[in-house]
Ligand SMILES: [Zn+2]
C-alpha cells in the first residue's frame with residue numbers, strides 16, 4: 256500500500272476544492288482507518304465548504320456519508336477487524352462519560368464529534384473514524400448505495416420509527432428529493448398509508464413507484480386541506496428546507512399529529528398554534544442517529560429493498576459533483592467513489 260492518498264481538500268472557508276496527495280492517516284487509539292469506497296455529498300457539507308459550523312479548521316476534508324472497508328485498527332479497538340465492511344455518518348463519536356452519554360443519549364454528547372466537520376471526512380481514499388461511530392454494512396448493500404443511507408437514510412428512518420405513527424396511520428412526506436425519496440420508501444415499508452407532497456407534479460409517478468399511496472400537488476392543491484380530507488396526518492415528515500412549505504402542512508395534522516422537521520430551512524417557520532392546541536399536536540425536529548441507528552437503517556434497507564437513487568462521480572470530479580448537489584440538480588443523491 257502506498258503511503259500517500261488522494262484527497263479533496265478545502266484550503267480555506269469559502270474556497271474551492273483542491274485535489275492533493277496526503278499521507279495516509281494512522282488510526283489513533285480507539286479509531287479505525289477506513290479505505291473509502293464511496294462517500295455521499297450532502298447539503299450539510301456546505302457547512303464545511305463555507306466555514307459556517309463551529310469546530311472547523313482548514314485545510315479540511317469534508318464528507319460524512321462514508322462506506323468502505325476497515326483497513327487498519329488502532330489500539331483498544333475490539334468491535335472491528337481489518338476487512339470489515341463499514342460506514343460512518345454525521346454522528347462521529349462521543350465521550351461515554353458526560354451526563355448525556357451516561358444516560359445513553361450519545362447524540363447529545365457534550366463532546367460529540369461530527370464526521371467531516373470536527374475531523375477530516377470521506378472525500379479521500381482513506382479516513383480515520385472513532386470506532387464507536389462505525390456501523391456494519393450488510394453484504395447485499397453496495398457501498399455507493401450505503402453511503403447516502405448513513406445520513407439521509409438514518410435521518411428519515413429514525414425520525415419515522417421514533418414517531419408515534421403505527422401501521423395503517425396516515426403519514427405524509429413533504430418534499431420528494433434527497434431526503435423525501437427515502438422517507439417515502441421507509442413510510443411505505445413501515446406499513447403507513449403514505450402521502451407524498453410536492454410542488455413538482457412531474458414527481459408523481461416517481462413518488463408512487465417509491466411507495467406513495469397518494470400524491471398531493473402542492474402547487475395546485477392546499478396540502479393541509481387534502482390531508483384533512485384523508486383523515487388528518489399522524490405524522491408529516493417535512494424534508495424540503497422551506498419555511499413556507501412547512502407552514503403549509505401544519506393544518507393537515509390530525510389528533511395527536513405532528514410535523515417532524517428533518518430538512519432545516521434558513522428562516523423561522525410560522526405556525527398557527529390554534530391547530531396544535533386543537534389537535535394536541537406539535538411541530539418538532541429530528542436529527543439523524545448514532546452508529547447503531549445507522550446500522551439498523553442499513554439492515555432494514557437491505558431487508559426491505561430500500562435504496563437511494565444516486566449519481567456517482569470519481570473523486571477528480573468533486574467540484575462538478577458538489578455543484579450538482581448544491582444547485583439541487585441531482586436525482587437524488589450524489590456519491591463520490593474515491
Ligand atoms: Zn448528510
Ligand SMILES: [Zn+2]
Pocket residue numbers: 349350351352353354355356357363364365366367
Ligand atoms: Zn458524552
